[in-house]
Amino acid sequence: MVLLTGARLGEGSSTGWAQGGVAAALGPDDSPSLHARDTIAAGAGLVDEAAAHLLAEAGPAEIEALYALGAPFEREADGSWALSREAAHSRARVARVKGDQAGAGILAALIEAVQAAPHIEIREGWRAAGLIPDEQGGCAGVTAFDAGGARHDLLASDTVLATGSLCGLYGVTTTPASSQGQALAWAARLGAVIQDPEFVQFHPTAIDVGRDPAPLATEALRGEGATLIDAKGHRFLRGVHSQAELAPRDVVARAVHRQVKTGRGAYLDARAAVGDEFPERFPAVFAACRAAGIDPRVAPIPVAPAAHYHMGGVATDTEGFTGVPGLWAVGECASTGVHGANRLASNSLLEGLVFGRRAAEALANAPQRTLKPVAADPAPELPGEALGALRAAMAMQAGVERDGAGLARLLELIDTLEAACGEADALIAARFVAAGASMRTESRGGHFRSDHPSDSAVAAHTRLTLAEARAVHPHIPPLAEPAE
Structure with missing residues (x-):
């Protein structure tokens, strides 16, 4: 069934x-x-x-x-x-x-x-x-x-x-909004271990036109020769990685994130690589661009990272x-x-x-089991306003770049929402991400801690039960006093 x-x-x-x-x-x-x-x-x-x-x-x-x-x-x-x-x-x-x-x-x-x-x-x-x-x-x-x-x-x-x-838990995502990590919450309640929840992949070239979910400009465009440029037309990845636009996704996503954050802009330029062939070769991307008033045959596509894969x-x-x-x-x-x-x-x-x-x-080949079911009610749904607050916080505090203080604030928000709304699946899934990211005090792959920018000598998996995730409560540092 x-x-x-x-x-x-x-x-x-x-x-x-x-x-x-x-x-x-x-x-x-x-x-x-x-x-x-x-x-x-x-x-x-x-x-x-x-x-x-x-x-x-x-x-x-x-x-x-x-x-x-x-x-x-x-x-x-x-x-x-x-x-x-x-x-x-x-x-x-x-x-x-x-x-x-x-x-x-x-x-x-x-x-x-x-x-x-x-x-x-x-x-x-x-x-x-x-x-x-x-x-x-x-x-x-x-x-x-x-x-x-x-x-x-x-x-x-x-x-x-x-x-x-679970990428629908992020304010900017390329996945269906209904993708909220339900499996993690359901399995964890039965005692399953959740592995490496902090590793969320952000696609570097979501089309940045304010849509939710964000339309995607496939990586195949860069494979065909499209380049990433700033507002002045400079290829900013050349100085970041030897493979430039074909560097690993985490590298490209961080570079695009920093371009957007600093106001220098990030654009995918496929004019020379694809040009007039866009409608036939990449019809989905072309349609998404045209719906936003962009003609990728003659203009670069504004892009930004978006939560894409867990x-x-x-x-x-x-x-x-x-x-x-x-x-x-x-x-x-x-x-x-x-x-x-x-x-x-x-x-x-x-x-x-x-x-x-x-x-x-x-x-x-699995043997049939004799079942003794236990009555249990499904978890409550997270109300729309609370889900909106969670998505915004996930994007801000557990996004392309994170730090300990932000992750602590995210866990505090999850505690507050859970107290008000109950143990919703979305909150359980978000807790695993925030807890794993808080525990991993290094930067590795899709997980980048601005307060711990280097990786550690030994690579190890994060493995958490629900009880262990609930026990993670990092300290929120006080705001610095303004200088006199």
């Missing part, structure tokens, strides 16, 4: 919004070992190397399987794969669909396959609201509400969480098992360790494919 987050299958899914494509070693100059090497290098010391090799080795077969299902990946005239190169990849290895249509094309093919499968029951209009505890420890199923608002407790020997991101999540093994009996997690809500501190571009869809398949194969 499949429960949805939207009224229709695929609605509210970040997959459909993905632009760049799926990374896999498909070119004649590439190999899974090179793909794994790039994944490990981008992850800043925290990638599980065995998981990275597993991911890279399984990649080509997943592309072939999706293509057989109808995913319209582009081919060259000679029948080879049309591949893009993205940041921190040493080869062109991103299988694409019409430049920036990969997620939509893949999602459409998967929806058609699922709807045609007689063994899959789809509950459209139903909303999962929480997990049912088991008296013996573990998960006994899901509490959900149907389209009419009636509650149903659906018992299951095994439950798979695939709810995606590298952390519910800790799992490489088959998606969380350690909680009967509970599995796959995709962005899971943390297999394959992304480390900084996800390699276009490894996200691949992770869902590879580890989703492994979870399905493991579940096919």
Whole structure:
């Protein structure tokens, strides 16, 4: 049985919004070992190397399987794969669909396959609201509400969480607003460990036109030669990293953030690289620009970093098992360790494919459990005004650059909102991010502490239970007295 987050299958899914494509070693100059090497290098010391090799080795077969299902990946005239190169990849290895249509094309093919499968029951209009505890420890199923608002407790020997991101908790994001870390809160209440929650990836080139969520200018544009310039037309990344626009995402995001913060401006210039071919080669980006009154064929695109992907999540093994009996997690809500501190571009869809398949194969052989469900009410919804305050604070205090004092204020706000509104899922998920970021007194990958700008000698994972996250209460330093 499949429960949805939207009224229709695929609605509210970040997959459909993905632009760049799926990374896999498909070119004649590439190999899974090179793909794994790039994944490990981008992850800043925290990638599980065995998981990275597993991911890279399984990649080509997943592309072939999706293509057989109808995913319209582009081919060259000679029948080879049309591949893009993205940041921190040493080869062109991103299988694409019409430049920036990969997620939509893949999602459409998967929806058609699922709807045609007689063994899959789809509950459209139903909303999962929480997990049912088991008296013996573990998960006994899901509490959900149907389209009419009636509650149903659906018992299951095994439950798979695939709810995606928590980036909707940020004031500026490229993900659906409904992506609020529900899986982290649900799993943590049953005793699951949350791993590396502080590692949030900020996409450096969200189109900065005041929309919520922010439209995305895919990294494939930079792979095709688009450059990042300031308001005066200077390429500011040349002095930041040897790979300039194709540096790892955390490097580019911080550089863009500082340009915007200091008023020097940040623009993606694709006039020479794409020019008049924009409508055909990158139709989604072109449409988003035109809707905002920008013609990217003749003008640079204003950009800013936006919360885009969560590298952390519910800790799992490489088959998606969380350690909680009967509970599995796959995709962005899971943390297999394959992304480390900084996800390699276009490894996200691949992770869902590879580890989703492994979870399905493991579940096919999982023994049925005898269930003893415990009655439990879902967590309260966070009211709109409180959610707005939380999103603003997350962007300000747990964004591209953080510091201890800001994170302490964020935790204080979470305490205040929880006292007023109850233990809402969004507050639990935000607490994990703030607690993990407070504990990690170094800068690594997507986590940059302005008060601890260097990394430490030893790379270590953050692993927190809900009780441990609640115990993190850093001191808020007093405001400095004004000079006389």
